Amino acid sequence: MTAVRSVAAGMNGQIKMLSIKNLHASVGDREILRGVNLEVPTGQVHAIMGPNGSGKSTLSYVLAGRDGYDITDGSIVFGGEEIVETPAEERAAKGIFLAFQYPLEIPGVATMTFLKAAMNAQRKARGEAELTTPDFMRRVKVAAEKLNVTQEMLRRPLNVGFSGGEKKRNEILQMALLEPKLAILDETDSGLDIDALKTVSDGVNALRAPNRSMLVITHYQRLLDHIVPDVVHVMAAGRIVRSGGPELALELEANGYADYVGAAAA
Amino acid sequence: MNAEPRILNTPAEVTLAEAFSASRGHLPGDAAVAAARAVAFDAFQKKGLPHRRTEAWRYTDLRVLLRSVPPAPPAAPASIASAALLPGLDRARLVIVDGAYRPELSDLSGLDGVEVTSLATLLDQGDERVGALAGRLDDAMVALNTAMMTGGVAIRVPAGLDVTRAVEIAHVTSGAYSVFARNLISVGAGASLRVVESFTGPDAAASVANIVTEAVIGDRAKVTWAKLQAEGNAAVHLSTTAVSIGGESQFDHLTLMTGASISRSQSFVTYGGEFARAGLFGATMIGGKQHADIMLGVDHAVPNGASRELFKAVMDGKADGIFQGRIVVRPGAQKVDGKMMTQGLLLSEDASFSVKPELEIFADDVQCAHGATSGEIDEDMLFYLLSRGLPRAEAETLLVTAFLAEAIEGLGDEAIGEAFEQVARDWLADRKTLS
Incomplete structure (x- = not known):
């Protein structure tokens, strides 16, 4: 590995949690990310909006380290460290968390067992002591109550038979327990009714912190009424094509993505 | 087919014929048993070892796989190390070493009211239970067992007795010997019994165990x-x-296969009375060049029976996993409900899984279904676990354990299920160390 960069500071002198430069990623012969540039300072919430097929979900998977993507060019620097070659489980231990658009159902693995295994695996990777069972139980209880995650859900196999809303609440529960430095929320609003959206958004907002950044990926503006971002980026055809304040989301809601789809194709 | 004896015998068949000639004079049993042995050996010789054209054995060709047959165990009883198998599972133990029941190594506490007898004693006395079910099977290896059986154990639970402590029938092979054991289990009306059958032996010993249980x-x-x-x-x-199951009885059976170089485990369940329910489960975990074949025959001879079959197999290395399942619904056996599912998980490119489910239905008002799947570890599930920080080996272990757990838990006995799941976890831990 080449020399690890010291913590990168941006133009404004802000500490960068995440710095993506000229990122190209392909699946087979198909290039999906075509030069993504994105900087997320520590403590900020950035939203990425864009039409279907623009590469938003691919970006979230590539950041989390999923196999099956060829990174053909560019860099991902997280907390001052290049992570393009870092396996998914190590990225998680370093503090990257992906809330899945479609959380997986894992039959035969009790939710509690999974939570404990994940928390302790990350602690072990960071050289920290494993949690005692009472400490673990207390943390789960506190976090679960805030998200209306019942004890009954925690006893069930992971996500098996959970409703869409229960699955998303379970994702945010994992996020609360794993305390990531960077949380990527992939279409967290999809499949949620308005009440569930509020519960999930409140859960996410409660986790906003000066030392934590978030990347909120969404097709619709409505999630951003609840989780108000510092910066909104528009993604089209595998690139960030425009960035602005929260008002940009409202503009997209009014005008749609037609301009960007056209511009990207040109 | 004609009954003409085959001229060409494999070396193993020749050795078996010599072994029968040499031992028939001093095998246990009265004159009737001796006569039955001769008839059975004749039947075996006419069939010969099962081979690939024997449909029920098509994936386990013993003419090819059984190159030689080891000698009979020594007359002096072997001493054996105490087993560390299934720690934490409370159970009585009936120990059978090299095909002979060894009361002095056994623990019968908790079995008050249960009759436990050495099979050798029953053969000498004559007992109608011997061969009552096995005699109906048209199978060369069962015939060979009938000819050569040396011992085993018979358990009789009287009607109405609820035996809460599990009973282990522990088969231990002490070295590279040929072992022929026969066990009998009779459970009276309304009684209950929890059985654990274990088979262990030392590594690197080319033993051949042929065990029949009725x-x-x-x-x-x-x-x-x-x-x-x-x-x-x-x-x-x-x-x-x-196994024959009576009316309104409930029979749950789990086969966990993880040892041996070549293994074949066949179970035949016949419904003897209406409204009986059987749950038949399997969990195979093999690697290297292991070959493990599970054969299941379910015979719905009467109406209103229910059966559920769930067989899972995990193959690593160059292992071959096999499942053959056959559900027969006899004419008039209406309202039968039979569902069979088989799932294979391949952990390596060179492993294989062969499945042959069969339904033979001669009644028109039944519900029967079968399904089979085979695949690798689900990449999406694996990524989900990795993305939460679980190391790859731990994530794979969790997914494989969960895959097998559904079959193991199907048995519906928490204590036995937990002990068997630990066997699965240990196998996965060993696999991790090896890779």
Whole structure:
């Protein structure tokens, strides 16, 4: 590995949690990310909006380290460290968390067992002591109550038979327990009714912190009424094509993505 | 087919014929048993070892796989190390070493009211239970067992007795010997019994065990039965379980296969009375060049029976996993409900899984279905676990354990299930160390 960069500071002198430069990623012969540039300072919430097929979900998977993507060019620097070659489980231990658009159902693995295994695996990777069972139980209880995650859900196999809303609440529960430095929320609003959206958004907002950044990926503006971002980026055809304040989301809601789809194709 | 004896015998068949000639004079049993042995050996010789054109054995060709047959165990009883198998599972133990029941090594506490007899004693006295079910099977290896059986154990649970402590029938092979054991289990009407059958032996010993168990389960009885095949890595394991289940009885059976070089475990379940329910489960975990074949025959001879079959197999290395399942619904056996599912998980490119489910239905008002799947570890599930920080090996172990757990838990006995799941976790831990 080449020399690890010291913590990168941006133009404004802000500490960068995440710095993506000229990122190209392909699946087979198909290039999906075509030069993504994105900087997320520590403590900020950035939203990425864009039409279907623009590469938003691919970006979230590539950041989390999923196999099956060829990174053909560019860099991902997280907390001052290049992570393009870092396996998914190590990225998680370093503090990257992906809330899945479609959380997986894992039959035969009790939710509690999974939570404990994940928390302790990350602690072990960071050289920290494993949690005692009472400490673990207390943390789960506190976090679960805030998200209306019942004890009954925690006893069930992971996500098996959970409703869409229960699955998303379970994702945010994992996020609360794993305390990531960077949380990527992939279409967290999809499949949620308005009440569930509020519960999930409140859960996410409660986790906003000066030392934590978030990347909120969404097709619709409505999630951003609840989780108000510092910066909104528009993604089209595998690139960030425009960035602005929260008002940009409202503009997209009014005008749609037609301009960007056209511009990207040109 | 004509009954003309085959001229060409394999070396193993020649050795078996010599072994029968040499031992027939001093095998246990009265004159009737001796005559039955001769008839059975004749039947075996006419069939010869099962081979690939024997449909029920098509994936386990013993003419090819069984190159030689080891000698009979020594007359002096072998001493054996105490087993560390299934720690934490409370159970009585009936120990059978090299095909002979060894009361002095056994623990019968908690079995008050249960009759436990050495099979050799029953053969000498004559007992109608011997061969009552096995005699109906048209199978060369069962015939060979009938000819050569040396011992085993018979368990009789009287009607209405609820035996809460599990009973282990622990088969231990002490070295590279040929072992022929026969066990009998009778569970009276309304009684209940939890059976654990274990098979162990030392690594690198090319033993051949041929074990037949006959079980008659009475009306309204409840039997839970878990088999653990954890033979040594050079062993050949050939076992047959023939069970008849009475009306309104409940029979749950689990076969866990993880040991031996070549193994074949066949179970035949016949419904003797209406409204009986059987749950038949399997969990195979093999690697290297292991070959493990599970054969299941379910015979719905009467109406209103229900059966559920769930067989899972995990293959690593160059292992071959096999499942053959056959559900027969006899004419007039209406309202039968039979569902069979088989799932294979391949952990390596060179492993294989062969499945042959069969339904033979001669009644028109039944519900029967079968399904089979085979695949690798689900990449999406694996990524989900990795993305939460679980190391790859731990994530794979969790997914494989969960895959097998559904079959192991199907047995519905928490204590036995937990002990068997630990066997699965240990296997996965060993696999991780090896890779």
